[in-house]
Amino acid sequence: xxxxxxxxxxxxxxxxxxxxxxxxxxxxxxxxxxxxxxxxxxxxxxxxxxxxxxxxxxxxxxxxxxxxxxxxxxxxxxxxxxxxxxxxxxxxxxxxxxxxxxxxxxxxxxxxxxxxxxxxxxxxxxxxxxxxxxxxxxxxxxxxxxxxxxxxxxxxxxxxxxxxxxxxxxxxxxxxxxxxxxxxxxxxxxxxxxxxxxxxxxxxxxxxxxxxxxxxxxxxxxxxxxxxxxxxxxxxxxxxxxxxxxxxxxxxxxxxxxxxxxxxxxxx
Amino acid sequence: xxxxxxxxxxxxxxxxxxxxxxxxxxxxxxxxxxxxxxxxxxxxxxxxxxxxxxxxxxxxxxxxxxxxxxxxxxxxxxxxxxxxxxxxxxxxxxxxxxxxxxxxxxxxxxxxxxxxxxxxxxxxxxxxxxxxxxxxxxxxxxxxxxxxxxxxxxxxxxxxxxxxxxxxxxxxxxxxx
Numbered sequence: 226x227x228x229x230x231x232x233x234x235x236x237x238x239x240x241x242x243x244x245x246x247x248x249x250x251x252x253x254x255x256x257x258x259x260x261x262x263x264x265x266x267x268x269x270x271x272x273x274x275x276x277x278x279x280x281x282x283x284x285x286x287x288x289x290x291x292x293x294x295x296x297x298x299x300x301x302x303x304x305x306x307x308x309x310x311x312x313x314x315x316x317x318x319x320x321x322x323x324x325x326x327x328x329x330x331x332x333x334x335x336x337x338x339x340x341x342x343x344x345x346x347x348x349x350x351x352x353x354x355x356x357x358x359x360x361x362x363x364x365x366x367x368x369x370x371x372x373x374x375x376x377x378x379x380x381x382x383x384x385x386x387x388x389x390x391x392x393x394x395x396x397x398x399x400x401x402x403x404x405x406x407x408x409x410x411x412x413x414x415x416x417x418x419x420x421x422x423x424x425x426x427x428x429x430x431x432x433x434x435x436x437x438x439x440x441x442x443x444x445x446x447x448x449x450x451x452x453x454x455x456x457x458x459x460x461x462x463x464x465x466x467x468x469x470x471x472x473x474x475x476x477x478x479x480x481x482x483x484x485x486x487x488x489x490x491x492x493x
Numbered sequence: 494x495x496x497x498x499x500x501x502x503x504x505x506x507x508x509x510x511x512x513x514x515x516x517x518x519x520x521x522x523x524x525x526x527x528x529x530x531x532x533x534x535x536x537x538x539x540x541x542x543x544x545x546x547x548x549x550x551x552x553x554x555x556x557x558x559x560x561x562x563x564x565x566x567x568x569x570x571x572x573x574x575x576x577x578x579x580x581x582x583x584x585x586x587x588x589x590x591x592x593x594x595x596x597x598x599x600x601x602x603x604x605x606x607x608x609x610x611x612x613x614x615x616x617x618x619x620x621x622x623x624x625x626x627x628x629x630x631x632x633x634x635x636x637x638x639x640x641x642x643x644x645x646x647x648x649x650x651x652x653x654x655x656x657x658x659x660x661x662x663x664x665x666x667x668x669x670x
Binding site: 385387388390391392393394395396397398401405479480481482483484485 | 498499500501502517520521522524525528529530531533534535536537547548550551552553554594597598601
């Protein structure tokens with residue numbers, strides 16, 4: 226075998242790896258944790274979900290897929306991510322789904338466009354092996370930014386309703402009254418990524434970089450890619466948090482400088 | 494009362510200030526003139542002084558500055574000294590919060606005060622001082638200043654006001670005086 230050749234995995238390797246899960250099962254049995262069933266379900270889900278994704282990717286990566294097929298898949302991914310962002314928030318208001326879709330679409334597609342057209346520049350912008358994983362990584366962190374931002378804004382406004390209304394009563398504009406809550410919400414949406422950028426490479430190697438190295442890419446090239454991706458996802462998260470929080474602010478505060486607190490509903 | 498300063502959407506009718514319907518963009522300026530005091534005071538800062546200073550950051554109060562001497566003067570009327578300004582909001586009693594909220598509003602020199610049971614949490618002595626401070630302000634400049642006082646205490650209401658309105662079954666009618 227040549228030194229740089231990729232080692233291909235077959236079913237036999239999967240079975241060997243699956244054997245390791247038996248270790249978890251043994252721990253669960255020994256300590257009576259009652260996790261065997263969940264462990265089994267989780268293992269099966271891992272295999273089935275990833276195999277299905279593999280099929281989709283195989284199909285879409287087939288050379289010559291037209292741009293609209295790739296774009297359609299990208300749209301579906303975006304909608305799923307936008308839905309997941311809302312499902313993770315503890316507060317709801319009418320229009321939160323639309324806000325999440327717009328925030329998710331606008332920010333991650335903008336960042337993906339910059340990446341594909343400006344930075345990485347594959348022959349065709351929709352080449353799936355670039356467009357799909359890049360968008361996927363951007364969506365993942367944007368999802369976090371949006372859900373954390375929306376959740377925090379809801380919590381701030383719900384728990385500090387009296388304060389916000391007092392500020393309005395003293396002559397604050399809606400922006401002045403909501404400013405602190407907005408600031409905290411956007412901060413909350415951005416902080417996990419900043420933390421990740423702080424320790425990247427020190428505690429663990431990012432999955433993408435590890436994958437590229439396993440795939441035979443020179444470490445330095447993999448690192449360059451990782452740096453670019455890090456900045457892309459950071460930009461996605463902050464743009465997403467910002468636009469979701471701002472559109473939610475516009476729905477919860479009227480142009481008459483009123484706080485429409487009854488629109489904000491805490492989830493059980 | 495909340496609807497009067499447009500904190501709640503108005504279902505029907507309109508709010509006029511000095512004869513004119515309040516325009517959307519002038520609502521903060523209007524609320525600077527007609528300040529509504531919540532029954533449950535709230536403060537977005539840690540100390541009383543910081544809380545009293547904070548409204549001056551709003552655009553509606555541009556060009557005006559926090560006047561410590563004037564605030565101390567108001568506080569003296571209510572039986573509090575300068576150390577009150579250094580108190581932490583979380584250490585205040587319900588009555589002290591009402592005092593702080595009242596001084597925060599009065600220092601902004603509003604033409605109209607909308608008061609929702611402003612003495613509910615106060616001891617008799619401070620309540621009397623609050624009554625005196627509020628009516629004293631109006632007596633100083635009766636053409637420019639007024640207040641609206643919601644009270645369940647008939648005696649207090651009669652003592653403080655010149656005209657009364659009663660709310661019955663959601664309808665506003667002329668009261669006993």
